Amino acid sequence: MTSNFCDPQHSHPHWQWSTLNECSHLRCELLSDWPHAFFTQQYYPELPETLVQYLAPTATVYRVNQVHGNVALTPSAIIAAHQAETLPQADAVITETAHQSAWVASADCTPVLIGDVATGRVSAIHSGWRGTVQRIVPETIAQFLRMGSCLFDLRLAMGPAIDGQVYQVGEDVGRQAACSIVAEPEPDVDYLQQAMKLSEPAIFRDGEVGCVRLDVRRIIELQLENLGVASEQVAIAPCCTYQQPDYFFSYRRTKAKKVQWSGIVSH
Numbered sequence: 001m002t003s004n005f006c007d008p009q010h011s012h013p014h015w016q017w018s019t020l021n022e023c024s025h026l027r028c029e030l031l032s033d034w035p036h037a038f039f040t041q042q043y044y045p046e047l048p049e050t051l052v053q054y055l056a057p058t059a060t061v062y063r064v065n066q067v068h069g070n071v072a073l074t075p076s077a078i079i080a081a082h083q084a085e086t087l088p089q090a091d092a093v094i095t096e097t098a099h100q101s102a103w104v105a106s107a108d109c110t111p112v113l114i115g116d117v118a119t120g121r122v123s124a125i126h127s128g129w130r131g132t133v134q135r136i137v138p139e140t141i142a143q144f145l146r147m148g149s150c151l152f153d154l155r156l157a158m159g160p161a162i163d164g165q166v167y168q169v170g171e172d173v174g175r176q177a178a179c180s181i182v183a184e185p186e187p188d189v190d191y192l193q194q195a196m197k198l199s200e201p202a203i204f205r206d207g208e209v210g211c212v213r214l215d216v217r218r219i220i221e222l223q224l225e226n227l228g229v230a231s232e233q234v235a236i237a238p239c240c241t242y243q244q245p246d247y248f249f250s251y252r253r254t255k256a257k258k259v260q261w262s263g264i265v266s267h
Helices: 048-055 075-081 129-133 136-146 171-179 191-196 216-227
Strands: 015-020 023-028 036-039 060-062 092-094 100-106 110-116 122-127 154-158 168-170 203-205 211-214 234-236 260-265
Touching: 036 048, 036 110, 048 060, 048 100, 048 260, 060 075, 092 100, 092 136, 100 110, 100 122, 110 136, 110 216, 110 260, 122 129, 122 136, 122 260, 129 136, 129 171, 129 216, 136 154, 136 216, 154 216, 168 171, 171 191, 171 203, 171 211, 171 216, 191 203, 216 234
Parallel strands: 060 100, 154 234
Antiparallel strands: 015 023, 023 036, 036 260, 092 122, 100 260, 110 122, 110 154, 168 211, 203 211
């Protein structure tokens, strides 16, 4: 997955580097209809309330207390649940009207931004392995559909995250991830082995007994395929948070609780 593209001097289909105040961030051409960015660690410690000025200064910021689940909240739900300084627990924000901005924080987990070309509605999703196993991206898409969107109008971009070639997890985690790409898993089927034998594997063998390497973004991609989302509607950033320390924080690499933000603005 990784490439020289993570040097801003290089280019890659669907993805472009942009620079503000000598800091770099990523944009995806599939989301060119919306102000958006996958910010790098160079913007740390700025929060969305400041970062939104780079995208759409008049937009209102909405974010949540991320808990590795599969709940997506609208701005109305966030406002209703917000108490004092405590944000409601969820891992995705899906907008309702224009000029609302949705934000998520990530280090090794996958930030997913979605835009609806027909309604202008957008979403920002935080999808680590736990949220991915709980199918947070399909759950958020289901909420888009309940709000009147059509599947073929959605455009999805998965930002920088830890690459499957270096993300070691236990076999139990790999098995849960493999089962999440099956509509109705059967108890006697080894879905872990099946995921490892795909032409484009989602899970890889590891030298340590009881461990595998997990490609979370590939698992999400397979979940989207099962929903009927066309490959042309999806783009995956060719960057790895673990392997590009100059641009991205990685909890797996440093154990430091620092994050980069990703945001998108509805229209």
